[in-house]
Amino acid sequence: MFRMKVATPxxxxxxxxxxxxxxxxxxxxxxxxxxxxxxxxxxKESAILDTAYQESGAHIVHDVRxxxxxxxxxLKVQKPGHNDALNCHEVSLFKKGAMxxxxxxxxVHLDLVSGLHNTD
Numbered sequence: 001m002f003r004m005k006v007a008t009p010x011x012x013x014x015x016x017x018x019x020x021x022x023x024x025x026x027x028x029x030x031x032x033x034x035x036x037x038x039x040x041x042x043x044k045e046s047a048i049l050d051t052a053y054q055e056s057g058a059h060i061v062h063d064v065r066x067x068x069x070x071x072x073x074x075l076k077v078q079k080p081g082h083n084d085a086l087n088c089h090e091v092s093l094f095k096k097g098a099m100x101x102x103x104x105x106x107x108v109h110l111d112l113v114s115g116l117h118n119t120d
Contacts, residue, residue, distance in 0.1 A: 005035045007071030009064050010042040013078040017045035020075035023056040030057035037061045068093035076102040
């Protein structure tokens, strides 16, 4: 049985303290039949421990590259950006056909929207 994989990476935008999924939303997604993965320490700035995500049914993933490359749906608060640690743009890590749920402001970030539309 195919299960959609939802990924929540740690936000990389400077000063962003929110996280796109909480343990409660993880619980709801798992109950709906989704597989949920959260990057290590994604909730740290929101005072949410990795153990809370695990107790809600999420897998904790240490490698953000593996997390994003394997996801069918990516949940982010901020738009995708350049990941300095990996020296690449987050969009380059998305698998073909992945869906992004984010505050992207498409009319402000036309280049990003075009890049998301044209990913191979």
